Amino acid sequence: SMDLFTPEQQALAKKLCELPGTTSQCHLFEGWSSDPSDNDKKKAMMAKLEMVDASYADGGLVGYLSNAVNLLERSRRGENPLEGWTPSVPQGEAFEVGTAEFLEAEGIGLGEVGKCGFVLVAGGLGERLGYGDIKIGLPTELATGTLYIQFYVETILAFQSRYAEGKKLPLCIMTSGDTNEKTVALLKKNNYFGMDEDQITIVQQGKGVPALFDNDAHITLASDDAYDIQMKPHGHGDIHALLHSHNVAKSWLEKGIEWTVFFQDTNGLAFHTLALALGVSSKRDLIMNSITCPRKAKQAIGAITKLTKGDEERTINVEYNQLDPLLRATGHEDGDVNDPSTGFSPFPGNINQLLFKLEPYVSALERTNGLMPEFVNPKYKDEEKTVFKKPTRLECMMQDFPTVLGGGDAARVGFTSLASELCFSPVKNATADGVKLQQKGTHPGVAASGEQDQSNAVCEILRSMGCVVEKGSSVTFSGIEVSSGPDCVLKPSFGACTTEFKSKFPNPSAIKISGRSSLVLSGNGLIIESLNLDGALVVECEDGASGSITDLSVKNKGWVKVADEDSDDEVVQMRGYHIDKLETETIVFKADGTIEGGNYGETTVADLSKPAGGEARDGDTLCGGCM
Numbered sequence: 001s002m003d004l005f006t007p008e009q010q011a012l013a014k015k016l017c018e019l020p021g022t023t024s025q026c027h028l029f030e031g032w033s034s035d036p037s038d039n040d041k042k043k044a045m046m047a048k049l050e051m052v053d054a055s056y057a058d059g060g061l062v063g064y065l066s067n068a069v070n071l072l073e074r075s076r077r078g079e080n081p082l083e084g085w086t087p088s089v090p091q092g093e094a095f096e097v098g099t100a101e102f103l104e105a106e107g108i109g110l111g112e113v114g115k116c117g118f119v120l121v122a123g124g125l126g127e128r129l130g131y132g133d134i135k136i137g138l139p140t141e142l143a144t145g146t147l148y149i150q151f152y153v154e155t156i157l158a159f160q161s162r163y164a165e166g167k168k169l170p171l172c173i174m175t176s177g178d179t180n181e182k183t184v185a186l187l188k189k190n191n192y193f194g195m196d197e198d199q200i201t202i203v204q205q206g207k208g209v210p211a212l213f214d215n216d217a218h219i220t221l222a223s224d225d226a227y228d229i230q231m232k233p234h235g236h237g238d239i240h241a242l243l244h245s246h247n248v249a250k251s252w253l254e255k256g257i258e259w260t261v262f263f264q265d266t267n268g269l270a271f272h273t274l275a276l277a278l279g280v281s282s283k284r285d286l287i288m289n290s291i292t293c294p295r296k297a298k299q300a301i302g303a304i305t306k307l308t309k310g311d312e313e314r315t316i317n318v319e320y321n322q323l324d325p326l327l328r329a330t331g332h333e334d335g336d337v338n339d340p341s342t343g344f345s346p347f348p349g350n351i352n353q354l355l356f357k358l359e360p361y362v363s364a365l366e367r368t369n370g371l372m373p374e375f376v377n378p379k380y381k382d383e384e385k386t387v388f389k390k391p392t393r394l395e396c397m398m399q400d401f402p403t404v405l406g407g408g409d410a411a412r413v414g415f416t417s418l419a420s421e422l423c424f425s426p427v428k429n430a431t432a433d434g435v436k437l438q439q440k441g442t443h444p445g446v447a448a449s450g451e452q453d454q455s456n457a458v459c460e461i462l463r464s465m466g467c468v469v470e471k472g473s474s475v476t477f478s479g480i481e482v483s484s485g486p487d488c489v490l491k492p493s494f495g496a497c498t499t500e501f502k503s504k505f506p507n508p509s510a511i512k513i514s515g516r517s518s519l520v521l522s523g524n525g526l527i528i529e530s531l532n533l534d535g536a537l538v539v540e541c542e543d544g545a546s547g548s549i550t551d552l553s554v555k556n557k558g559w560v561k562v563a564d565e566d567s568d569d570e571v572v573q574m575r576g577y578h579i580d581k582l583e584t585e586t587i588v589f590k591a592d593g594t595i596e597g598g599n600y601g602e603t604t605v606a607d608l609s610k611p612a613g614g615e616a617r618d619g620d621t622l623c624g625g626c627m
C-alpha cells in the first residue's frame with residue numbers, strides 16, 4: 001500500500017524504521033491493519049509525522065529522536081547537567097521603588113521605551129490553573145474587567161503614544177496548537193484592542209514534540225488510536241527559533257527597534273519594571289537582562305545564578321528543581337535555603353521577564369538559529385530507571401539564552417531586581433493549590449492574588465510618592481487570604497510607571513485613599529491634584545481632553561467583595577468572590593471640554609484662565625480643558 005504515500009513520506013517512514021538497533025521506530029506501523037478503510041487514517045498519521053519532521057529545527061524527527069536517546073541516557077545515568085559548574089550569587093542591580101536611584105534608572109529607561117518590541121509567550125495551556133480557556137483572556141481584575149491581553153496592548157499603546165514619536169511598537173505573540181485559534185479569535189473579536197492589525201505578529205509553536213515512552217525514545221501512540229501519535233509541548237524556549245525563522249526579530253531591527261522584552265501570559269505587574277530595566281540595560285550595556293524578585297527558598301521559580309567552570313563564566317537561570325542538588329553538590333550542605341538575615345534565598349528569583357538588546361540578540365539568532373539547549377525530565381517507575389511513569393519529551397526554556405552567548409558577550413548578562421509585590425504576580429495555580437502554597441508562606445499565584453497584587457503594587461507606588469493610602473483589612477475567600485482593598489486601577493492611558501504616576505499626582509500629600517476605597521483612573525490628560533476618597537471613584541479623561549481633580553472629597557458606599565464560591569462564572573468561581581458596585585462617583589472629562597458627573601451634578605466647565613496644578617480654586621472641584 002506504499003502508493004498511498006508521497007515519496008517523501010515513504011522515505012521518512014523508512015528512515016524511522018531503519019534507526020539503529022533498539023531505537024528503530026517500526027512499532028509505529030506494526031499495528032496497521034490491511035483493511036483499506038483505514039487508509040485515510042494511515043495518510044493522516046504520515047502527514048502528522050511529516051509535520052513533526054518539518055517543525056523540529058534541529059534535524060527533523062530523526063534529530064529529535066537522536067537528541068532524546070542521548071539525553072535519556074544521561075538522565076538514566078543520573079548525570080547532573082550542571083556538573084562541573086560552581087554556583088555563586090551574581091551581580092545585578094536591586095532597587096526600591098521610588099528612590100533616587102530607581103527614578104534615575106527609570107528616567108534613562110523612559111528614553112528607550114519607545115524603541116521596544118514586545119514578545120508575549122502565550123502557548124502554555126495553564127494546566128495548573130485548570131481554566132478551560134486561554135489565560136490571556138482572563139480578567140486582570142474585576143474592578144474594570146480588563147483582560148490580560150487587553151492590559152498588555154493598552155500599556156504598549158500608552159508607551160507608544162508617549163514615547164515612540166509616531167512609530168508603531170510591534171507585538172509578537174507566541175501561541176501553540178492549544179492556544180492559537182482562541183488567541184486569534186479573541187484579538188479579532190476585540191479589534192486587536194486598539195492596535196493596528198499589522199502591529200501584531202503571531203508565531204505558533206509546532207504542535208509540540210512526540211511523547212516518548214522509553215529510554216530508546218520510542219514514540220508513543222495515542223492510547224485510543226493506532227494511527228495517531230501523542231504530542232507534548234516543547235516549552236517556551238521555542239520562542240527564539242520562531243523569532244528567527246519568521247524573521248520577526250530581524251525585521252524589527254531593520255525598522256529601528258532597539259530592544260525586545262519577553263513577558264508571560266498572566267502577570268499584571270509586568271510593565272512596572274520595563275523602564276527601570278531598560279535604564280539598567282542601557283547603563284550597563286547588557287545584551288540580556290532578567291527581571292527578578294527576591295526568591296523564597298524552594299519557591300517554584302528559577303534562580304538567577306552565576307556559574308563558573310575554569311575560565312568560563314555565565315549568569316543564567318537555574319531551574320528550581322536543579323538548584324538544590326547543584327548547591328548540595330558544591331559544598332552548600334543545606335541546599336536551597338533562605339539567608340536567615342533576609343528571609344530570602346540569596347539567589348534572585350527569575351520571573352521570566354527578559355529584556356534583550358535587539359542587535360546582539362539578532363546576531364546570536366543568526367549564529368544559532370535560536371535553538372536552546374534541551375532537557376528531559378522523566379519520572380521513573382523503577383530504580384534501574386528503565387520504565388517511565390508516563391511518557392516524557394524533550395523541552396527547552398527561553399531563559400537559557402545565555403548558553404548561546406560566547407566570549408565577551410557572556411559577561412553582558414545581568415538582572416534587575418525589585419520587590420515581588422511590584423513586579424510579579426502570575427495567575428498559575430488552582431485555588432486549592434494556592435491555599436497550600438500560602439499556608440507554607442509562598443506566593444499562591446492564583447486569580448485572587450493576581451488581582452489584589454495589581455492593586456497593591458499601585459498603592460505601594462503611591463505610598464512611596466507620599467500619598468496617604470490606607471491598608472484594607474485582610475479577607476479570605478475560598479481559603480485564599482487577600483487584602484480587602486483599596487482597589488486602585490490606574491489604566492495605562494493615565495500612567496504606566498512610577499515616574500509617570502509622579503507627574504499625575506503632583507501634590508501627593510494631598511491624596512488620601514481609605515482602605516475600603518476603589519479608584520479607577522484613565523486618560524493621559526488627567527491630573528489628580530487633591531483628593532480625599534472613601535468609597536468608589538471612577539475618573540475618565542477622554543482622548544484629547546484634559547482635566548484635573550482638585551479638592552475632591554468622595555464618600556459613598558463604594559464597592560465590596562462578596563463571597564461567591566460556587567458561581568457558574570469560572571472567573572468569579574476561581575476567586576471565590578464577585579464585586580458588588582454599591583455606589584460610584586463617576587466623572588468624565590470629555591473631549592469637547594465638558595465634564596460629566598462630579599459633586600455638582602451639573603456639567604461644570606472649568607475656569608480656563610487658571611493653569612492646572614496651581615493654587616486651589618474656591619469651591620472648585622473639577623477643572624477641565626485647562627492644561
Ligand code: UGB
Nearest residue numbers: 121122123124233234235236264265300301302350351352
Ligand atoms: N509557555 C509557552 O508559550 N509555551 C510553552 O510550551 C510553555 C509555556 P509556565 P514554567 O515565572 O513562575 C517558568 O508553565 O515553565 C508560556 C520558568 O521556567 O507558567 O513552569 C506560558 O504560556 C521558571 O524559572 O512556567 O516556569 C507562560 O506565559 C519561573 O520563572 C510562560 O511560558 C516560572 O516560569 C511560562 O510558562 C515563573
